Amino acid sequence: MSTEIKRPGPGKVPPQLVEMSWDPITRIVGSLGIYTKIDFNQRQVVECHSTSSIFRGYSLFMQGKDPRDAHFITSRICGICGDNHATCAVYAQNMAFGVVPPPIGEWILNLGEAAEYMFDHCLYQDNLVGVDFCEQMVKETNPGVLAKAEHTEAPHAHLHGYRTIADIMRSLNPFTGEFYRESLQMSRTTREKFCLMEGRHVHPSTLYPGGVGTVATIQVFTDYLVRLMKYVEFMKKVVPMHDDLFDFFYEALPGYEKVGQRQVLLGCWGAFQDPNYCDYDYRNMERWGEAMFVTPGIVIDGKLRTTNLVDINLGMRILLGSSFYEDWQNQPTFVDKDPLGNPVDRRHPWNQTTLPRPQKRDFQGNYSWVMSPRWYDERTGKYLALDTGGGPIARLWTTALAGLVDLGGYIQATGHSVKIRLPKTALKPEMELEWKIPRWSNALERDRARTYFQAYAAAAALYFVDKALEEVRAGRTKTWSDFKVPQDAIGCGFHEAVRGVLSHHVVIRDGKIANYHPYPPTPWNANPRDIYGTPGPYEDAVQNTPIFEENGPDNFKGIDIMRAVRSFDPCLPCGVHMYLGEGKELQIVHSPTFGVNPQVP
Template structure:
């Protein structure tokens, strides 16, 4: 929904306020409120709001820790399995249990399938619509005319002669590639269910491993579907390269759309079973052995890839969100297992005290808190770029991954896809881009789909080797301690995901999950620093050709959707100064008398 709310500031003619609430083509509840300088064709101010309250940190208290992954999976109906996986990681640490190798390969295969599924359906069926022929015709007809005359450089690989042909293939419900992507999404869901039983709330995932019965047939069924996906990616990557390269050429300056300072976060994912995992004291080492390398990137440079540093640097600020501070509340964890001091604003020590109020952009205006990463000097508003750009950037810079079909070089990530049914083997290389902006976030999403497919090829080979060697155990028993702490680090589809748990007297005393949306969709913090959505949008220039009266805001929507936003699973109510209506039933109301 787009609405003009009025005009303030610079001039009644040149400055206007516009809101998009809710943002469509995602789970609802995200609102973007902007002030646009029409004469300069630029957004000068932006606010990101969420109208949902996540209460999981409250009602997790007192629960049996073994139920944590089943409950937190329901945080999201899109990436619930990522939450279940992260919760299992946190439990494994708290219980001191390490799953058998085969159990971990199965979890890796399930999560790889989830990345392939979700990125595909979002990129082709949701983001792709922003660049389809119908949308471009409505917002930039001059660009469409140029697209009709522009030959696609990789036509021989993807089959579309011009850029306009690519755009037509992305038209919703009608476009060829749009429909093909829907079919692919079904296969990737089947791949996930083969490994974890049910999508998106796994039925075979537990602390200590999985309940999946591992057979050669199971992995063969997965591999058959995977190779069809590999075939699809050999068209998908060059097609998107052609499309995004054309946008840069057709609209000089478009690199500024959705651009912000490069402040990226990746917590790493896909454990390597060959290296001991889950023990906090060894987290630095096993974190660096993940198949996606964790990292904090500031101004394009790697600051750290140490999960201990990453964990200790997390701070939860409130700023403009509807909560009370917890400065006078109990500290649950004063030192980590290595003896390092833990900050009061760390998730282990967080208390969630909701205080709903009327939305006020000069005060409190959202249910999303402001997670930040403290580097010793600044509280950095890190973003995930929707997930893939941060994962690839971090993995590339660390240069640690060299496994089967993927290799990190220090400046790029090489992805090798073997021969498939109708296409020869192909190697793609994602290179660190010049900017962290809307187009590069989208481009990275396509390359990461190929990266996930390549990793899955490696995982399935290793899993088959375990089965053929007779190592078919997938679960390790454990005991829940009376007191303990755990933290799980992985990547949800949209980026960083951590779960922090404190156990006392055998029950959950404190539990805080932090998915990517609070990082990306955070609001202005205590220092006045805007969150990533806000920061990216309020620097965005307007290239849309429509007049102010017919303005659709496509450049703003492209900036927001490049982060793959998602704000599900919660409700809140604000009653203000309203009256309470009481209805009293007569004791005779149900016997025919009044």
């Protein structure tokens, strides 16, 4: 349906505003939909809403459960990163139960989680995100870019073997591309590594509060190491190849840095515990949090605000905003003060009460099942819509700025970069990689960071294998510590799921779970506008994104929008169905909000 467009004054280009939506962009924690209004004359997205149409309810049915079962149940939140949930739940259980695993138990858990990062990032980057940059997709959306790629030499061809950028694009074609198939095979070996440590993928069978059930032998770590070295060699090809590809897009499409760009507001909750420091005591959480092998932190406008997990925890606020829930303001609180005596806000996850209220979606009111997590910045009094950047960019950025990580020559955080040393492998010499803090938090840099973090996880795993073998050779092979479930306790676990921040908050009363709230990266990234009107990160990143696709509205695929959304790794965003809103053009009047105010006549 078309309607007349109100014509602007002489010399101005008339807006051509079209509603377009992609729903669903499938993911595990709900069904993601992206609804936009695009001005095709200005070649820009002017409005975006992010929706989720599925309610999960884990916070409700965890109530009354045995606290020892928390990790087994919450693993089922996700069919992709269930082990991340199990790990985070174990961290929260360890704190609530007051139990400390033996060192080798931590090294085994670290090795399992490192394998998960390698597996998921490899599969997602090369077999899902990579399709957005493959020859077939670029040919359909930007044939001019493909023509230039055919004549552009790849600067690191001697490292990855592809002579031109177009050759790289062809290698990414699904099912027929050489690199696409190679990555599928490599992701299989990474899953094997995971199962050696945690028994089963994706719902671990050997994780428990107090440690793990994996039998620690030289054989099991050697089996892991054999597969790891193949992955290390693979990384020596992958990193320079992706650097060439992403750098080319900046060159071929001037201004592409604006695609998916938003203010640098990054959150990382840290990953990989150091058993020399970690005792899971909340009162010591600042100390053992900063000893993690991925440093927790919050980055605001490129500067590190804090690395203190206590501050990060206390700053968490769950706002309702445009979501389908009743307010819990009149409900009783569970936790008034943390173990250090600090007051705990009513909107903190420890005190949250989930009151679902199904209703019709209304973009002027409530339109999503995702709540709006925010981090309260006491210095400014603002509720910050942090994003995870898909996980890796936030992890690398906080670790680089903090400068605390130094893993025995494998990884070094410098204060402005992260250096990663990959040792000599069967066919390739030693290689040092350096991820440098980028100028932007945008689609391409989120994707680039994902590649570098694959190398980071591999290098960290080499260090963890060394430490685990030291324990075995010294005869310290006990992997689990006994514990008792207290009648009343609180706990919190902080971890990094593959795609970003993950926390679990538990309250135990009379030996049962009284309150439990897991907060994975999806709510942080995919949330709708909050009570102050602040858009969520997906919405913010897509809004004002320029359109470089050469197709018009009749054959529009939305590749720039999809690259922006997929750069956040919103679980499996491969099942995209496109709805064009019948291609209707909307009447336009000027508005101070977006410059235009779409109204359906």
